[in-house]
Amino acid sequence: MDLPLARDVAPRIEYVPASASTNADLRSLAADPLGWPHLSTLITRNQTAGRGRLDRVWTAPDGAALAISVVVRVSLEPALRGWVPLIAGIAMADAVAAQLPAHAVGVKWPNDVLVDEHKICGILAEAMTDAIIVGAGVNTAMTADQLPVPTATSFGVLGAVADEDRLLADYLRGLDAHLSALADSGDAISSGLHAAATTQSTTLGRAVRVSLPGERMLEGIARELDEEGRLVVRDDRGDHSVSAGDVVHVRPLAD
Secondary structure, X not given: OOXXXXXXXXXXXXXXXXXXXXXXXXXXXXXXXXXXXXXXXXEEOOEOOEEOHHHOEEXXXXXXXXXXXXXXXXXXXXXXXXXXXXXXXXXXXXXXXXXXXXXXXXXXOOOEEEXXXXXXXXXXXXXXXXXXXXXXXXXXXXXXXXOOOOOEOOOOOOOOOOOHHHHHHHHHHHHHHHHHHXXXXXXXXXXXXXXXXXXXXXXXXXXXXXXXXXXXXXXXXXXXXXXXXXXXXEEOOEEXXXXXXXXXXXXXXXX
């Protein structure tokens, strides 16, 4: 797979014809930090047993999507590590938007990338002892008949041909830039990350239903992101900071 633009950004990029899970494969490979330094990437067009949040299975027909897993090795305080999956969503949204300028692209908290309110990319970050593996699955050539749910979309469905090299290069460049800014500044506000996440969010201002761990449910208005990237939801009992959960938009953004 010829990726001249992306290879100028990342120290190592490996393409495999198929993988059960690029995240799982990269977790094993990343045990060698010298061989797989920061921003090293494993990709495939045929992932057969990928996982999303809440251990959902993520698969796609061969050639219909691009699975991307990246090794993140940056020094962050524990309170800031929750920003890593959000950073991935912001970086991917920017990369997608660059190729779909006529469409509305944004991020549903924490990191589902939406185009015209339909999901084109999901992201899963998994922590290791000395690294974080950030996985992304982008619907590239997927046809309408191949979409897993009616709320999904793809470059193909939108009448576009994804430039995978440019997409990957833009994503990696944005991912690294936001991670470096956060590490250097030590907080999401002064680094500009909080403002970028707020601007990209399609969740803030909406009525939401959040499925929380332990089969609990929270319904209210998504008010803001706090300094750790948590979603602040207000209901009749007050404000609640959500660090993990599955969000459903109940109604469109308020005017």
